[in-house]
Amino acid sequence: MNKIFIYHSIQEIQHSTGTPITHLLTTTDLKMTSEDIRKRLVDKRNKDIERSSLEDNGSSMPPQDMGVLPPNHPFNLLYRIAVLGGSLWWLHALKVFHAIIHGVKVNHTIFKIGMAASIAIQCIKGYMELYEGHIRKRSVQYSNYKTATHATILLILVASLTFHIALWPEYGYQTLLVMFLFGYGILLQLMLLVPTYIQNPITIVAMTYFLQQYK
Numbered sequence: 001m002n003k004i005f006i007y008h009s010i011q012e013i014q015h016s017t018g019t020p021i022t023h024l025l026t027t028t029d030l031k032m033t034s035e036d037i038r039k040r041l042v043d044k045r046n047k048d049i050e051r052s053s054l055e056d057n058g059s060s061m062p063p064q065d066m067g068v069l070p071p072n073h074p075f076n077l078l079y080r081i082a083v084l085g086g087s088l089w090w091l092h093a094l095k096v097f098h099a100i101i102h103g104v105k106v107n108h109t110i111f112k113i114g115m116a117a118s119i120a121i122q123c124i125k126g127y128m129e130l131y132e133g134h135i136r137k138r139s140v141q142y143s144n145y146k147t148a149t150h151a152t153i154l155l156i157l158v159a160s161l162t163f164h165i166a167l168w169p170e171y172g173y174q175t176l177l178v179m180f181l182f183g184y185g186i187l188l189q190l191m192l193l194v195p196t197y198i199q200n201p202i203t204i205v206a207m208t209y210f211l212q213q214y215k
Helices: 002-017 034-060 075-093 096-102 110-136 146-169 174-193 196-213
Strands: none
Touching: 034 075, 075 174, 096 146, 110 146, 110 196, 146 174
């Protein structure tokens, strides 16, 4: 009779807690009082809820790599400054800046098209980062701005192609090196070093002024 009574007690507790009875009905359980069984069920349910909550929080957080230094770590800053300085020196040694302004072999008309495409890219970038991101506090990702993303990709292809065509008569295969030094060594490092609210307006104004003065 005592076992039957406890069995029915477990069924009532199972109904109130939602815990399967097959996980709890053992020989040891049948020797316990109904109050002890109720406490055990409640404790088990609380532990399950706590474990589930920890798993959910853990899955929503991105994995952290302890070997990666933070962006503003002194080593990262020194590396970016070194890459930026080295790239500027190398471009100066190749006389790229002089060739862009005064080079006879450089196709200056095609180069202007590349500059115009670059300004358009910077305008889209500034709009997305400053207005949509900082002012409107919207999440800037591909699913929200597919058209702007596709337009930016197209403009990047146009700018890259036109710059290669414009500089190729002057530098030949070294054009690939020139574009790498400018893209990775200067452009990317400045984007990582300078805050967006400074780099976007200054870059747009400077590039627009250069295009107007460029002949």
